Amino acid sequence: MIRKLEYSVMDVFAEKPLEGNPLAVFHDARSLSGDEMQALARETNLAETTFVLPSDDAEDERINGVQVRIFTTEEELPFAGHPTLGTATWLYSNHPTLRGAESITLRLKVGPITVRFEPCREGEHGVRATMKQNDPVFGKTHDRSEVAAALGLQVGDLSAEHEPQTVSTGMAFCIVPLRSIEVLRQLQISQREASAWLVKSDAKFFYCVAPTGQAEGPQWRARMQFYGGEDPATGSAAGCCISWFVRHGLVQSEAPVVIEQGIEILRPSRITAQANLENGEVRYVHVSGRTIPVAIGSFFLP
Incomplete structure (x- = not known):
């Protein structure tokens, strides 16, 4: 018997269609094995693909959340932002x-994550939503020269004021502050060198950021290159990044910050992030x- 598997494509962190980071959402994946989910993620060939595992108990989903699994083309992830x-937005529109x-809670490998929704203003596309990520865990700080070499940069290309540091709100990123947006624009990470450094570190990926210098609009620009490609928008990394900004005094507690990403690959994305500093935490x-x-x-599968 052939299984018909319906899915939707959602552009996330987008200001209009065909921007942001595309995501494939399979509506009901209860008939799929983990291996089949991984194969479908390779088939969609997007940065991530999600699989909703709905319950017949509507009250349980309302209280405890909807089970969802997240896959890249390479592996399953415990958490990812976009x-x-x-x-959650697909569920908000279709469940x-x-x-x-x-609000809707997703039951992910990392634990429950709640997403809240607000209506868009007149003339805006889509649905605006906010997720509360786990409290950050601050990992190791890293030698600038070693990180620069892993990224194919000179040590002077990195910020002289702050060292790279690993931060996790569910996925561990090495936050790398660069000297200027010009350095960020020219970034071409060698995956071999980067992977060799990351496998020995406490980070899963690099997230490189630089100030835009703009009085209006996004204050920071970011890039995240991985698996030989580049992510147009990385919400999990943005949570780590705002945590790092607030801890090191680059951004005030509770102040919203706009991070732009995906500019260099023609998928402009806009992420808003904020975090609180309470008693040093x-x-x-x-x-x-x-x-x-x-x-x-x-999709049609046997």
């Missing part, structure tokens, strides 16, 4: 009992953005 916002809910990490549905389709 898949969380994108999948039979959660449609239009004020960074807490209440929130990451926001807009999600726009752009496509629907079906």
Whole structure:
């Protein structure tokens, strides 16, 4: 018997269709094995693909959340930002009992993550949503010269004021502050050198950031190159990044910051992030953005 598997494509952290980071959301993956999910993620060939595992108990989903699994083309992830916002927004628009809910919780490998929704202003596309990430765990600080070599940069290309540091709100990123946006624009990470450094570190990926110098608009620009490609928008990394900013005094506690990403690969993305500093501890990490549905389709598997 042939299984028909319906999916939607959502552009996440997008200001209009065909921007941001595309995500494939499979509506009901209960018939799929983990290996089949991984194969479908390779088939979609997007940065991430999610698989909703709905329950027949609507009250349980309302209280405890909807189970979701997240895959890249290479592996399953415990948490990722744009898949969380994108999948929750699809549920907000389509779930039979959660449609239009004020908030929806996803049950991910990392634990429950709650997403809240707000209506877009007149003339805006899609749905604006905010996720509360886990409180950050600050890992090791790293030698600038070693990180520069792993990124194919000179040590002078990195910020002289702050060392790279690993931060995790569910996924560990090495936050690398660069000297200027010009350095960021020219970034071409050698995956062999970067992977060799990362496998020995406490970080999963690099997240490189630089100030835009703009009085208006996004204050920071970021890039995240991985698996030989580049991510247009990385919500999990943005949560780590705002945590790092607040801890080191680059951003005030509770101040919203706009991070732009994907500019260099023609997928402009806009991420808003903020975090609180309470008694020396960074807490209440929130990451926001807009999600726009752009496509629907079906796969047919035996």
